[in-house]
Amino acid sequence: MTKKNVGIIGYGSMGKMLFEKFSAYGSSFIENVFVSNRTKEKLSAVDESKICSTNLKLAAACDVIFVCVRPADIKSVLEEIKPCINEEKILVSLNGSVSFGNIQKIIDCKIAKVIPSVTAEINKSQTLICYNPRVQPEDKTYMVKILETIGNVIELPEEEMGMGSELVSCMPGFIASIFDVISDSAKKHTKIPEQQIVNMVLNTITSTGMLMLEKNMSFKEVVERVATKGGITQEGTAVVYSNFPETADELFCKTLEKRRITAENAEKSFNS
Numbered sequence: 001m002t003k004k005n006v007g008i009i010g011y012g013s014m015g016k017m018l019f020e021k022f023s024a025y026g027s028s029f030i031e032n033v034f035v036s037n038r039t040k041e042k043l044s045a046v047d048e049s050k051i052c053s054t055n056l057k058l059a060a061a062c063d064v065i066f067v068c069v070r071p072a073d074i075k076s077v078l079e080e081i082k083p084c085i086n087e088e089k090i091l092v093s094l095n096g097s098v099s100f101g102n103i104q105k106i107i108d109c110k111i112a113k114v115i116p117s118v119t120a121e122i123n124k125s126q127t128l129i130c131y132n133p134r135v136q137p138e139d140k141t142y143m144v145k146i147l148e149t150i151g152n153v154i155e156l157p158e159e160e161m162g163m164g165s166e167l168v169s170c171m172p173g174f175i176a177s178i179f180d181v182i183s184d185s186a187k188k189h190t191k192i193p194e195q196q197i198v199n200m201v202l203n204t205i206t207s208t209g210m211l212m213l214e215k216n217m218s219f220k221e222v223v224e225r226v227a228t229k230g231g232i233t234q235e236g237t238a239v240v241y242s243n244f245p246e247t248a249d250e251l252f253c254k255t256l257e258k259r260r261i262t263a264e265n266a267e268k269s270f271n272s
Contacts, residue, residue, distance in 0.1 A: 001142065003031040007062030009055050009077060011037035011046075014094055015068035017120055018150075019046075025123075025149035029142065034058050059084035064146075066092045066114070071266050074098055078106040085109050090139055096165050097262040100132045100158060102270040110134045112143055113161060115169050116150060125151030126168035130158045162259045166252060174251065179205065 006026070008019045015035070022033045036052040037043055043051050052058035059065050059081035069077055074095055085091060090110045093103060103111055112135060115128040127147050131140060140155075147153045156164045166174075183197050190197070212222060227233040 001029060001145065003029060004063035004142065005032045005034065005061055006030050006064045006066070006146065007052070007058040008033065008035045008066045008068060009037075009058060009081075010068035011035055011039075011042050012068060014116065015066070018066060018068065018116075019050075021120065021123075021150050022146065023050075026146055029145045032061075034061055055080050056084055059089075063088070064090045064092060064143075066094060068094045071095055071097055071262065072269070074266075075106065075270055078103065082107050087134075090135065090143070092143075095266075096161055096169075097259065097266045098270075099263070099267070102267060104132070105270055108134075110136075110139060112139075113158065114143075114147065115161060115165050116147075117169050118172050120150035123150055127151055127153050128161055128164045128168060129153055129155050130161055131155075162256060163252075165259075166255055170255060175205070 006022055008015045008022075011019065015037070019033055019035050022030055026033065032050070034050055034052050035043065035046060036055050036058040052061065055077055065081065065085075067074060067077055074093070085107050087109060090112060091103070091107060092112045092114050094114055094116070096113065096115050100111055100113070111132040113130050117125040117127065119125050120127070127150060129143060129147065131143075135143075144153045154164070154168070179201050183194075183201055186192075186197050186201075187194060192200075208222065211217065212219070217225075223237050227237045
């Protein structure tokens with residue numbers, strides 16, 4: 001597979017993570033990794049040979065360009081780099097709210113949309129990706145290879161990227177908040193130190209996930225294994241199944257509605 005130059009526009013938390021991961025693990029598929037950022041001070045720790053002074057220079061030097069900027073800035077960035085985007089380059093948006101249709105109003109080229117997870121920090125991301133029709137099979141193979149440096153890659157249709165994001169990108173936050181509540185509740189009923197409670201819960205979450213994946217078990221199968229009829233665990237799982245569905249439904253209703261509004265605002269910005 002031919003090595004390519006990969007560029008990162010935007011050195012926020014996600015741009016920095018991709019730059020560091022691609023630099024460390026992408027040598028088999030990446031010739032060089034370049035970065036540009038509006039605030040130059042943020043790049044003080046980056047090798048000067050990897051810094052492009054403008055987004056346009058980065059786009060000219062790279063075969064794959066990751067745009068890791070806020071929704072409010074993406075239109076201006078696309079307009080800036082448009083002169084250097086040809087039919088061979090792949091433009092990658094990390095903004096789930098900006099549709100292919102909106103991007104193509106500025107640049108009609110090969111486009112991928114990528115949604116990593118915070119778990120990319122430990123190379124365990126469930127990274128979502130979708131492509132516009134211009135992207136060729138060999139381009140898709142390349143994209144999967146470089147993104148596998150941060151975890152698994154899951155291809156979805158563009159219209160499913162919203163719910164997909166809830167399940168992989170937002171889910172670490174959902175999971176952390178759920179078990180934060182559980183840990184706080186547990187503290188009310190025990191003298192076990194707080195950090196020990198957290199460690200017990202975290203290790204149990206991790207090992208349960210590993211058990212399910214290795215044994216190909218469903219959630220309900222785990223419940224059946226642990227919650228014997230008339231037993232203590234059954235009392236607890238009955239509470240969850242009785243009370244939590246309403247919370248879960250509200251969670252997705254709220255987040256998907258917020259996602260819809262954000263997409264509408266992005267649409268307005270591209271039409272203005």
